[in-house]
Amino acid sequence: MRVFVTGASGWIGTAVTAELLANDHEVLGLARSDRSAAAVAAAGAEVVRGDLDDPEGLAAAAAKADAVVHLAFKHDFTDLAGAARAEDVAVRAMLDVLTGTDRPFLIAAGLAGLAASGLPTELDPSPHEGVDSARGGSENLALSYADRGVRAGALRFAPTVHGTGDHGFTAQLVKVARERGVAGYVGDGSNRWAAVHRSDAARLVRLALDGAPAGERLHVVAEEGLPAKDIATALGERLGLPVASIDPQDAAEHFGWIAGFFGVDAAASNTRTRELLGWEPAGPTLFADIAAGAYDG
Known part of the structure; x- marks a missing residue:
C-alpha cells in the first residue's frame, strides 16, 4: 500500500x-x-x-x-x-x-x-x-x-504518547516541575489521563489501515486512565522533587499553557479498538518510561 x-x-x-x-x-x-x-x-x-x-x-x-x-x-x-x-x-x-x-x-x-x-x-x-x-x-x-x-x-x-525522546505533554510537565521546583497536579488530582507508548500507537495505525471499517472511531489508548496525582508523583520521585496540589485558580500561572490540558479528565476505554483490530499494547507503561529515565534529558 x-x-x-x-x-x-x-x-x-x-x-x-x-x-x-x-x-x-x-x-x-x-x-x-x-x-x-x-x-x-x-x-x-x-x-x-x-x-x-x-x-x-x-x-x-x-x-x-x-x-x-x-x-x-x-x-x-x-x-x-x-x-x-x-x-x-x-x-x-x-x-x-x-x-x-x-x-x-x-x-x-x-x-x-x-x-x-x-x-x-x-x-x-x-x-x-x-x-x-x-x-x-x-x-x-x-x-x-x-x-x-x-x-x-x-x-x-491519548494525551500522552510517550517514550524516549518525547517532547509533548509529559515532557512539558517535567519542564514545569523543574522550573517550579515541585511536581504539581491540579486540585485533588483525581482527573485522569490516558496514555500509550509510541510503538503501540504506530502499530495500531498500521492495523487500522489494513482492517478498520469505514466510520470507526479508534482509541489509541493503552492505559485507560492514570490519575493526574499519580503522574505527578511518578515525576516527583524520578526528579527528586516534592509533589503538591496546585489550586485550580493558580493552575494557569503555575503550569502555563498546559494547565488547560493537565487539569481535564481525558480517560477513555480501548475495548472496542482492541477487539476490532486484534491490537494488544506491548510497550512500556508511562510510569515505567518515567522510572527508566525517558524524560531525564
Missing part, C-alpha cells in the same frame, strides 16, 4: 512511517522544511514538500496514494481559530479527491470533551462540529465521508 502521511517527521509520524515501511508499505511523507524533508528521506520514505496551507498540493499527494494518514496540525496556540480553518480546508481537499475510491483516510483526533460517565468509548461521538470548533471539527468532517465512498476513520490519541 502507498500511504501519504502528513506530519511524517513528527513524534508520532516518524514511528508510523517506520512501522509502515517495516511492513512492506510505501510512504509519501509531507515535509514543510528542509530539516523535515531530510528526516523523511533518511527514514526511507518519499518526500512530498508542502504544508497544511497548500490544499492543492495535499490533494495531489492524496490522489497518488492508496491511503492517507493525516497526523499534522498547526499547533499555533496564538491563533487556534486560524489553525482550525486551515485544518478544515486541508481535510476537505484530501477527502474530496478520495471520494468514491474506498481508500482509507485516518485522521488524528483527541479525547477532550467526550461526554460520557466513567470511561468514554469509541461509540461516543465528538462534540466538536464545524470549522469554529476544536481542530475545525475535523473528526466529524472526516467521518461524514464514510457515506461518500471513503474508508474514513478517526484516531483518538
Whole structure:
C-alpha cells in the first residue's frame, strides 16, 4: 500500500512511517522544511514538500496514494481559530479527491470533551462540529465521508504518547516541575489521563489501515486512565522533587499553557479498538518510561 502521511517527521509520524515501511508499505511523507524533508528521506520514505496551507498540493499527494494518514496540525496556540480553518480546508481537499475510491483516510483526533460517565468509548461521538470548533471539527468532517465512498476513520490519541525522546505533554510537565521546583497536579488530582507508548500507537495505525471499517472511531489508548496525582508523583520521585496540589485558580500561572490540558479528565476505554483490530499494547507503561529515565534529558 502507498500511504501519504502528513506530519511524517513528527513524534508520532516518524514511528508510523517506520512501522509502515517495516511492513512492506510505501510512504509519501509531507515535509514543510528542509530539516523535515531530510528526516523523511533518511527514514526511507518519499518526500512530498508542502504544508497544511497548500490544499492543492495535499490533494495531489492524496490522489497518488492508496491511503492517507493525516497526523499534522498547526499547533499555533496564538491563533487556534486560524489553525482550525486551515485544518478544515486541508481535510476537505484530501477527502474530496478520495471520494468514491474506498481508500482509507485516518485522521488524528483527541479525547477532550467526550461526554460520557466513567470511561468514554469509541461509540461516543465528538462534540466538536464545524470549522469554529476544536481542530475545525475535523473528526466529524472526516467521518461524514464514510457515506461518500471513503474508508474514513478517526484516531483518538491519548494525551500522552510517550517514550524516549518525547517532547509533548509529559515532557512539558517535567519542564514545569523543574522550573517550579515541585511536581504539581491540579486540585485533588483525581482527573485522569490516558496514555500509550509510541510503538503501540504506530502499530495500531498500521492495523487500522489494513482492517478498520469505514466510520470507526479508534482509541489509541493503552492505559485507560492514570490519575493526574499519580503522574505527578511518578515525576516527583524520578526528579527528586516534592509533589503538591496546585489550586485550580493558580493552575494557569503555575503550569502555563498546559494547565488547560493537565487539569481535564481525558480517560477513555480501548475495548472496542482492541477487539476490532486484534491490537494488544506491548510497550512500556508511562510510569515505567518515567522510572527508566525517558524524560531525564
